[in-house]
Amino acid sequence: xxxxxxxxxxxxxxxxxxxxxxxxxxxxxxxxxxxxxxxxxxxxxxxxxxxxxxxxxxxxxxxxxxxxxxxxxxxxxxxxxxxxxxxxxxxxxxxxxxxxxxxxxxxxxxxxxxxxxxxxxxxxxxxxxxxxxxxxxxxxxxxxxxxxxxxxxxxxxxxxxxxxxxxxxxxxxxxxxxxxxxxxxxxxxxxxxxxxxxxxxxxxxxxxxxxxxxxxxxxxxxxxxxxxxxxxxxxxxxxxxxxxxxxxxxxx
Numbered sequence: 661x662x663x664x665x666x667x668x669x670x671x672x673x674x675x676x677x678x679x680x681x682x683x684x685x686x687x688x689x690x691x692x693x694x695x696x697x698x699x700x701x702x703x704x705x706x707x708x709x710x711x712x713x714x715x716x717x718x719x720x721x722x723x724x725x726x727x728x729x730x731x732x733x734x735x736x737x738x739x740x741x742x743x744x745x746x747x748x749x750x751x752x753x754x755x756x757x758x759x760x761x762x763x764x765x766x767x768x769x770x771x772x773x774x775x776x777x778x779x780x781x782x783x784x785x786x787x788x789x790x791x792x793x794x795x796x797x798x799x800x801x802x803x804x805x806x807x808x809x810x811x812x813x814x815x816x817x818x819x820x821x822x823x824x825x826x827x828x829x830x831x832x833x834x835x836x837x838x839x840x841x842x843x844x845x846x847x848x849x850x851x852x853x854x855x856x857x858x859x860x861x862x863x864x865x866x867x868x869x870x871x872x873x874x875x876x877x878x879x880x881x882x883x884x885x886x887x888x889x890x891x892x893x894x895x896x897x898x899x900x901x902x903x904x905x906x907x908x909x910x911x912x
Contacts, residue, residue, distance in 0.1 A: 665882040666883050667883065667884040668886070668902065669708040670709050670890075672721070673711075673712055674713075676688050676690070676692070677890075679838060679887055681837060681839065682835055683790075683837055686712075690900075692729070693729065696733050699733075699735070699900070700732070700735070702901070703735070707736075708738045708884065709741075710761060711739075712805050715804055719742050720741065721739055723751055723752070726757055736758040737756075737757055737759075738757060738758060738759035739757045739759075743765060746779050749780055759783070759784055761786045761788050761830065763790065764804055767812065768803070770820055771824065773785060777826065778825065782827035786830060787830070789821075789832065790805075790806055790834055791834060791844075794809065799813065801813070815851065818831070818854055822856065826857060828857055829855065829857060830882075831848055831851045833847055838886070839864055840864065840887050842866065843864045843865060843870055845873055848861045852878055852880060858882060859880050861880035862884040865883070865887075865888045866888055871885075889901060
């Protein structure tokens with residue numbers, strides 16, 4: 661029976677693992693390589709690492725870090741942060757990652773996604789859409805860690821990325837980030853119905869019921885989360901965790 665991928669998304673800042681709320685209030689939670697070892701033991705489906713400062717600082721995610729993850733990880737993993745050229749993608753894949761996540765540069769130069777898909781295959785190219793509402797008007801996609809609007813609606817941008825050859829899309833609600841109150845189901849569903857490539861839900865998951873909702877109600881192919889996998893209890897003590905396979909009961 662088909663089961664959607666359950667994917668921890670881990671944020672990097674100054675080589676450390678951090679968690680945020682609504683792309684603010686970053687809290688240091690530990691060593692990323694230690695987290696990889698723990699997720700190995702839990703047999704996580706995939707991992708995603710995002711360097712949240714790389715694009716703002718006009719640099720690429722640290723390749724030594726990618727190599728270290730590649731040496732430790734027993735599961736496929738993707739990395740993102742500052743990707744702006746085919747050479748960047750080649751370096752990341754050579755360092756050990758299976759996929760590359762592109763966000764800011766995909767909006768700045770959509771044709772780059774076509775170039776990347778042609779060079780490395782669509783299955784290697786993941787586009788991340790960070791979404792929040794403007795004070796006046798509907799939801800839009802944002803770049804540079806949520807600091808600049810692209811002017812694209814989420815649906816229009818998702819369809820453009822599919823047209824350009826992206827293999828899958830991560831759809832993240834900035835307002836839901838770190839809140840653990842559930843995904844933006846309406847947002848995820850609107851993207852799932854607008855494109856035919858896999859859609860990964862991100863932003864807001866706090867328990868298994870939230871994962872179930874994103875799959876059964878919003879038709880997400882992948883269920884990603886951060887806080888759910890690193891916090892424990894109402895005081896949010898740091899305890900990296902991952903649900904056992906027997907806990908999964910995903911049905912439409």
